[in-house]
Amino acid sequence: MFFHKQELQYTAKPKQPDAVYARRMQEILGGQYGEITVAMQYSFQAWNAHLPGKYRDLLFGIAAEEFSHVEMIATMIAQLLEKLPVEQSEAAIQADPTVGAILGGTDVQSAIVAGAGVRPVDSNGNPWQASYITASGNLLADFTANANAEMQGRVQVARIYEMTDDPGVRDMLSFLIARDTVHQQQWTAAAAELQAEGVEQLPVPSNFPRSRENRDVEYQFINFSDGAEAKDGAWAKGPTPDGEGEFSYEEAPFPTSPAVFPPPTQPDPRFFGT
Amino acid sequence: MFFHKQELQYTAKPKQPDAVYARRMQEILGGQYGEITVAMQYSFQAWNAHLPGKYRDLLFGIAAEEFSHVEMIATMIAQLLEKLPVEQSEAAIQADPTVGAILGGTDVQSAIVAGAGVRPVDSNGNPWQASYITASGNLLADFTANANAEMQGRVQVARIYEMTDDPGVRDMLSFLIARDTVHQQQWTAAAAELQAEGVEQLPVPSNFPRSRENRDVEYQFINFSDGAEAKDGAWAKGPTPDGEGEFSYEEAPFPTSPAVFPPPTQPDPRFFGT
Amino acid sequence: MFFHKQELQYTAKPKQPDAVYARRMQEILGGQYGEITVAMQYSFQAWNAHLPGKYRDLLFGIAAEEFSHVEMIATMIAQLLEKLPVEQSEAAIQADPTVGAILGGTDVQSAIVAGAGVRPVDSNGNPWQASYITASGNLLADFTANANAEMQGRVQVARIYEMTDDPGVRDMLSFLIARDTVHQQQWTAAAAELQAEGVEQLPVPSNFPRSRENRDVEYQFINFSDGAEAKDGAWAKGPTPDGEGEFSYEEAPFPTSPAVFPPPTQPDPRFFGT
Amino acid sequence: MFFHKQELQYTAKPKQPDAVYARRMQEILGGQYGEITVAMQYSFQAWNAHLPGKYRDLLFGIAAEEFSHVEMIATMIAQLLEKLPVEQSEAAIQADPTVGAILGGTDVQSAIVAGAGVRPVDSNGNPWQASYITASGNLLADFTANANAEMQGRVQVARIYEMTDDPGVRDMLSFLIARDTVHQQQWTAAAAELQAEGVEQLPVPSNFPRSRENRDVEYQFINFSDGAEAKDGAWAKGPTPDGEGEFSYEEAPFPTSPAVFPPPTQPDPRFFGT
Amino acid sequence: MFFHKQELQYTAKPKQPDAVYARRMQEILGGQYGEITVAMQYSFQAWNAHLPGKYRDLLFGIAAEEFSHVEMIATMIAQLLEKLPVEQSEAAIQADPTVGAILGGTDVQSAIVAGAGVRPVDSNGNPWQASYITASGNLLADFTANANAEMQGRVQVARIYEMTDDPGVRDMLSFLIARDTVHQQQWTAAAAELQAEGVEQLPVPSNFPRSRENRDVEYQFINFSDGAEAKDGAWAKGPTPDGEGEFSYEEAPFPTSPAVFPPPTQPDPRFFGT
Amino acid sequence: MFFHKQELQYTAKPKQPDAVYARRMQEILGGQYGEITVAMQYSFQAWNAHLPGKYRDLLFGIAAEEFSHVEMIATMIAQLLEKLPVEQSEAAIQADPTVGAILGGTDVQSAIVAGAGVRPVDSNGNPWQASYITASGNLLADFTANANAEMQGRVQVARIYEMTDDPGVRDMLSFLIARDTVHQQQWTAAAAELQAEGVEQLPVPSNFPRSRENRDVEYQFINFSDGAEAKDGAWAKGPTPDGEGEFSYEEAPFPTSPAVFPPPTQPDPRFFGT
Ligand SMILES: [Ca+2]
Ligand SMILES: [Ca+2]
Ligand SMILES: [Ca+2]
Ligand SMILES: [Ca+2]
Ligand SMILES: [Ca+2]
Ligand SMILES: [Ca+2]
Structure with missing residues (x-):
């Protein structure tokens, strides 16, 4: 269950409205x-988690904080838009150059x-979509x-x-940046802990039998470009992170690999191909 | 420049057609x-790279291999679809149960x-879209x-x-899995090398001045859920991966942080809000 | 069947071109x-209608008018774009500030x-998509x-x-606004008539057996936030619109409701979860 | 701020897994x-609200409940998928007809x-997108x-x-249906209260000057189809819901309205039109 | 203006419902x-046409017919869905194999x-989107x-x-196929007439000055693959369709063309690239 | 297989950066x-081709060139963005009008x-999507x-x-335009060759039995608009391109065609329609 309190995790108050900047901020919302x-990614990972305990608690613990960040930024954007002028036509631009500057810079x-409000879109006005998120059921991949x-x-x-140089905006961003600092390191630490505890390892997924791989090519760098x-x-050399092999280097096309192209397919003629 | 050869990087030939499985394979295409x-992600990262030399060569070298994987899978899917029956209506199902099984299982x-051909979509028929890719200009983030x-x-x-248990399909997948094995470790190794060489470090981006962060919260785990x-x-404890601090643990809501909600905004009445 | 006449429902003629405003008008197209x-929503509702007669006639009658509104606005936008300058580069801006104002303000x-033409997109250039429309087969919901x-x-x-203050544009909009005035009230009136005639009632769908609902919570306001x-x-109090009950008010989390979290799922290991 | 508790608003436990049904349930998630x-719609309306007090509290109070419904359904779907078989190829179907039935029926x-987990998509696998939501800043429209x-x-x-006839699934749905019962009536009641208090009225937006409308057509039903x-x-007759007029009925095309088509536009030849 | 008549251009009546086939028919809707x-493509081309007269009349004349085809197919699909069973769960499948066949085959x-109705989507349930259409303002390209x-x-x-072998469905399709037969030839004929009348020619756009092209490569086939x-x-040989040159054949990479790669870009360091 | 060389097909070097123009160039990328x-369209057509030999070689030969065009344009856009200023807020605009001009004109x-890099989007920031491409398995349709x-x-x-008047940009575009010149004629020539060789003809698909068409309407122009x-x-008159008939002209609605509307459908009441 989620509960809401009418407080913010951190102050979200611009010194003054700036509709042009509001559009930029939509990107991080x-x-x-x-x-x-x-917020959605960590939530779906938690709902799909197969391990009870600390890893799932970690996911829920940060997920709900991210929803709180959504709210901080939404609140900030609404304030940045408060003085958005209605008149944005060519006539208005000629009367007031500030309007002209706003014209192309706002969403x-x-x-x-x-109506001068925040929207669930990026800085180009593309609606948020769930295909952005990842929740595979494999925690090392997901972390x-x-x-x-x-x-x-x-x-x-x-x-x-x-x-921007608005001190209110920068103050809020300094909070969010600090939270990103710790979160990126927490997921890194959690990924390391999964490996240290033997929950999962490289290569992910580690319980797929290695014998089923084509082991001839599992540590080769194959250079399909001509960068020297x-x-x-x-x-391209030295030990691999999984501790199981050595990288090698191959120039492509190398002689043994290429396979002949299969002949074209011949489906039922009632598909009316040519 | 890209050049094409009418050979495959590895054999892509099913023992027999299987239109139901073809749909599943669309996911990895x-x-x-x-x-x-x-293929597209590594290409755009290469085109946006700011460093000449080995990192960009790495990106180009793997990117072109990935386009070759696109071709292997596309060729395989077309063959899996070769015997796709035309009649897939209810009447056809009643005449032949195999058709019924295919009915819901194929795209x-x-x-x-x-016309019994491969398509640039996932296993649910959603067209591929470029919002899947990431190319930020920051190599540690991107790797x-x-x-x-x-x-x-x-x-x-x-x-x-x-x-599947088709030996031809499994043979090709064993090749692709091996290439995924090495690629996931190569990007891991490359991320480590960026840090070892001082090109970039945690927290990404490392050249954003830490003094601009809100340092009070940069190493706190704040538990917004009630998992114990x-x-x-x-x-939540111990040294952070950047070697600069110690994680700490805080239960939310903690007393000092919450900020008052700002009053509602009052835009121009000609936005006709309420 | 649909037929077309090369006339407009109402005059659509701007006093003068205004490419910046044209982009804004794309939103209402x-x-x-x-x-x-x-236009599409009412059409699909009509094609899915299960009742012959006045409700379906209402849907068809307005649907075709909306296609005529599409045409009026499309015609207007094309005219607003007629003088769109070709040169919109930085050099052109420096030569003529008007171009600069147009630069960011046009699509x-x-x-x-x-080629200076109208497009089937919104004011941010997002293509129209059919997921905007609603046609459920239940007329009270749909109205x-x-x-x-x-x-x-x-x-x-x-x-x-x-x-805008272009009199030609405003004249056309005054017509469209008047049509919106009547249409919003017609759907309201039609929704009332459905209920008066017993075709459908609150709660929609009214023929789902109420006994199958969890009647303990069917009239409670449960406050998941802390707004007082x-x-x-x-x-939160008083009679409900369906005339069947009284609203009540509950603070969440209230003691009886919460249910224990189920244990994590354990799918087949060959999904390679962790 | 949002907080999370590892409890559910109501029990979400199927009697047994049913992967086919899981896909259907994705629609309501x-x-x-x-x-x-x-959940997102009410949240954005709250963040964009211009009135403090009961209306905004209403929005926040229900929004957070809806996030809790998201969690109930996500938890249920994950359980319904728990026994999803891995083998879903044609060979597996022939060995076990149950697999065949699952084949086309699951996502x-x-x-x-x-990996047998819930996803942020509908029952056809289309990712959720923010263009589904509405938050205009006008509460009567939004309610x-x-x-x-x-x-x-x-x-x-x-x-x-x-x-379905799974008693566990039906039990959860009976709870959700009851909450939909009350919510649809609460928004209806809230819309009525906005009007009773004079915050907003029909036609929305009521503070747009009626004199700017083309009053000739503001109460006409114009029949663009031939339904009698x-x-x-x-x-099409009788008083209008705003209490200001009488509906009238007109057959289209009626003589006074049609306007001449403007001549085609002639943009700059460097757009290379024909 | 568009008007609607409650008649169909041609009979749209299946012999019997077939929900599985209904999904297939969604593709052509x-x-x-x-x-x-x-319908939308020809309409937008007409609204963007710069020439009055026969070409624009052609566009309007066919556009409205296409809307009538939309209606015929929508009406057919609704009828094909009329007997769609509600119970589609695993339990229902085991009780009746027909349900199982329908399960995966219907949308x-x-x-x-x-509610057993037609929808504005393709046969995979992807909503129709306006990015499918083309209306460039250049009639030869558009035709x-x-x-x-x-x-x-x-x-x-x-x-x-x-x-299908439903005679009612086939009868309607035989009508639509005949209309496609004539329409594909009409656009071909219209494209030829544009050229015959000198309105537009190959290469499109023909009024872009040829002197601005790099004429060295304007008739070369450059083979970037190795197909012989x-x-x-x-x-690759003989006269070109514009009557202005001869095709030639070049193997890539050919010696004179390749250009050096520019050095990587160096944007402002405050973009925090690496 | 695809291989990459770190050379460009043609020089891609602007005289100077122009971030505003970079956005325009995104359209052609x-x-x-x-x-x-x-690039993707020709590749998928090649992978789906049923004929070995010259037609498939043609597809592969041009497809790989198009990937090389992708690279030229991507490289050009990155350079056009190289001096993109970081400060783009209102304050920055007031300090430097050039920034103001850039503000609305860049993506x-x-x-x-x-980070001042190229992206896989159009000039409005819409991500590229695979629903843009066509690969039907029928070569005359696809050419x-x-x-x-x-x-x-x-x-x-x-x-x-x-x-633009940047000579470097224009030089690259003059190359691309020349390649478009030849490509549009090559596909035209290839379509003619398919017909000359009897591989496929009008109407596409030509092997669908004409007897199954409704031959009464296969050559009629039916005017659903009122353009004279x-x-x-x-x-609307004269021989048809397939050489099999004569176009005729009909005004709609003509007497014989209209079909009665079928009665509304009556699905299972448990769909809760009205
Ligand atoms: Ca965050
Ligand atoms: Ca790969
Ligand atoms: Ca309208
Ligand atoms: Ca709910
Ligand atoms: Ca048609
Ligand atoms: Ca090209």
Whole structure:
């Protein structure tokens, strides 16, 4: 069960409205790596968890915080839009250049659809969609997805931090960035703990029998481009992270691999192909 | 530049057609974590790379291999669909129970739209979309995304491996699984190398000044759920992965944090809100 | 059958082109509550109607008018775009500030994709999609959806009316607003008539046996937030609109309701969960 | 702020797994009118509310309950999927007819993507999308949208209630149906209260000056189809719900209205039109 | 203006319901090349037409017929769904194998969302979307798009014709196929007439100055694959359709063309790239 | 198999960055008719081809070139974005009007999501989606789709050519336009060759028995609008392109055709319709 309190996790108050900036902030609310994504992603991972205990508690514990971040940002955006002018036509622009600047910089649907309100969309007005989230039932894969989500999120928040000098906005973002700092490291730590406890290991999924793999190619870097330096990296030589092998380097096309193209298919003529 | 050869990286030939299984295989072609996703993701990361040399060469080298995986799977699916029957109506089912089994198990658009052909969709018929991919310009974030993609991909291929016993299909999947094995470890190794070389570090992005974060909360686990065991994990105590702090544990709602809700906004009355 | 006449239901002629405003007008053509939505929504409701006679005639009668509104707005937008300049690059902006104002305010695809033409998209360029429409086979539910659609539509048209002072545009909008006025009331009246005639009633669907509901909670307001004033509304006390009960008020979490969480699921290990 | 408790609002436990039914239940979780929609819709309406007090408290109070419904259903679906078989190929069907029945009836991504887990999609596997929600800043319009959402939702839950005889599933659905019963009436009551208190009235938005409408057509039913009975309804004669006029009936095309088609537009030749 | 008559262009009456087939028919209603697509495509082309007269009249004349096809198919699908059983759970399957066959073969949302009604979706349940349509303002390009749409449509209708033996369904499809026959030829004829009259020519757009092209490569077939036979086609030798040149054949990579890769970009460090 | 070389097919180097123009160029990369579309479309047609030899070689030969065009444009866009300023808030606009011009004209996600990088989206920020592509298994239909794609593409590139005067950008576009010139004619030539060789003919599909069509209406132009000039075109009189008949002209509604509307459907009452 979820309960709501009419308080915010942290102050969300701009010094002054800025409708142009409101659009930018939509990205960290309703974008691919916005707060709606992480709130939903961690929730679905928790509902699909097969292990009771600390890992599931971790998922629920952070998921609900992310819903609280959704609320902080939504509240901030609504305030940033408070003075959004109605007149945004060409005539209004000529009368007041500020309007002209706002014209292209705000999300027009904030005005027309939401009446100067926040919307569940990204900074280009694309509606949030559930295909952004990941919940596979495999926790090592999913915690890696979560670490990535918090890294992408922190990069984005850092970018929009630099796009304003409103002290109220920056104060809230400094809180969210700090939470991204700890979350990206928590998912990293949790992924390490899964491996330390033997719950899961590289390669994910580790309980798929290795004998069923084509072991000839399981540690090869195969260079399908002509960059000469790919062979110098830790991915092309030296021990593999799973501790089971050594990376090797192969130039493609190498002689043994290519397989002949099968002949074209011949389906039923009533599919009217040619 | 990309060049094409009419050979496959590895044999893609089923022992016999299986239209029901063809639909399942669409997931690893056109799904969120299918081969189209990784081919496009690594390509866009390469085009956006700011560092010449080994990291970009790595991206190009694997990206083109992934396009070759797209082709292997597409070729396999077309063959699996070769004997797809045209008659799939109720009458046909009653005449032949095999048709009935195929009826709900195949992607109907394989028949109607593609004439027993492969399509750029997932196993539910959702068209592939570019919002699946990640290319942020920050390589540590992106290599973590890539490690996740290869983990999710290998989990999915392992699942569909178990859903067939066709030796030809399994042979091809054993090759793809092996490539996922190495790729997930290569991105992990590359992420480690970025850190070892000081290109990027945790927290990502590491060059955002830490002084701009709200440092009071940057290492706290804040438990927004009531699971008692979240405090026992490596994410709630002990050193943080960045080597800069110690995780701590807080129960929410904790007394100092909650902020008052701002008053409702009052936009221009010509937005006709209430 | 649908027939077309090369006349408009009402004059659609701007005093002068205004490409910036054209983008705003796209919302009421191709947006969630634009004219395409209502035209398609009423049509599908008519095709799915189970009652012959006045209700279905009502649906067909308004549906075809909405297609005529689609045409009026499309015609208007094309005219608003007629003088759209080709040069919209940075260089052009520096030469002529008017171009700069247009740059961010117009839909760039109007130029590049449609050659200064109208498009089936909303004001953010999102293509119209059929998931906007509602046609459930239950007329009371659907007429309520229709009343909502006309309310949302009139709110949006009123907002964009305020965003221009072009007399030709305003004249057309004054016609559309009047039609929204009557349509929202007609759906309200039709919903009332369905109930008066006993075709359908609250709660929708009224022929689902009430005995199958959990009657303990069918009239409770359960407050999952901590707002103190929700208990003062007509939704928390007094008679219910169906005339069958009294609303009551409960604070959550209340003692009797919560149920224990089920244990985590344990699917087949070959799904490779953790 | 949102907080989570590891309890459910009501018991969610099937008598036995039923993967085929799990797919059907996805509709009321992740469909156009599923619980994710109402949870998000009421939350965004609350964040955009301009009135403090009982109406906003109402929105927050129900919004958080809806997130709790999301959790109940997600938990139920995961249990329904617990025995989902891995082998779903043609060979498996021939060995066991039960598999054949499951084959087409389950969401294949439940298996391949989520490892026998719940997903944020509808019963056809379409990901939930934020374009389903409505939050306009006008409460009478939005409460009408909410009444509709609860009606559509109750119709759908009633339909899937009839599609199972599992007592555990039916018990949970009887709870959800009862909550839909009260919610649809609460939004109806709240809409009435807004009007009784003069906050908003028909036609929405009521503060748009009526003088700006084309008053000639604001109460006309114009019949664009040839159904003869549309004139017999309460939408074509008698007083209008706003108490300001009388509906009238007009056959289209009626003589005074049609406007001439404007001449085709002539944009800049560098758009290369014909 | 559009008007509606409660008649169909042609009889749409199945001999008997067939819910499985109904789903297949959705493709030609709401799919990429279904009737909604062509109705909307021709309408937007007409609204964007720059030439008055016969070409625009052609567009309007066929567009309205396509809306009438939408109605015929919608009416047919609703009838095919009339006997759709409610019970579709596993228990129902075991009691009656016919239900099992229907289970996976019907669109589940036809039942749950539309109450045994038609929906604006394709045969996989993907909602129709306006990004399917083409209306560029250039009639030769657009008429070619239309010819393609009618060809794709006729292929699909022919495929589903073969999937049923219901005489009522086949009778309606024989009408639609005949209309596709003429429409694909009419667009072909209209494209030819545009060229014969000098309105537009190959290459489209013909009024873009040829001198601005890189004329070195404007007639070369460049073979980026290794298929040996591409050089034997009419696209690699002989006169070009525009009558202005000769096709030539080049193997890639050919020596003169490749350009050096530019160095990586170096954006502002506050984008926090690596 | 695909291989990559770190060279470009043609120089892609702007004289100077232009972030506003970068957004426009996204259309020809990730739009409905951008390079991703044609690269994927020709590839899927090749994988679905049923004829070995020159037609399939043609498809592979051009497909891989299109992937090389994707790379040229991606590389160009990244360079156009290189000087994208971070500060884009209102304050920054007031300090520097150039920023104001950029504000609305650039894709905000280029900055926030990609760190001044290229993205797989169109000029409105809509992610590329696979529903743009066509691969039916019928080559005459598909080559017509390809001719259309190259025409639409050339129109769009010509439009954006006119929107810049950067000599580096124009030089690259002059190359792409020339390739569109030849490609649109090659698909036209290939479509003619299919017919000349008897592989396929009008009407597509030509092997569907004409006797199964309703031959009464297979050559009629039926005018569903009231435009008087449609009868003057080559689509309403004279021989048909298939050489089998004569077009005729009919005014709708004509007396013999209209069919009675079927009575409304009566599904199971447990669908709770009205
Ligand atoms: Ca967060
Ligand atoms: Ca791969
Ligand atoms: Ca309207
Ligand atoms: Ca609910
Ligand atoms: Ca048609
Ligand atoms: Ca190209």
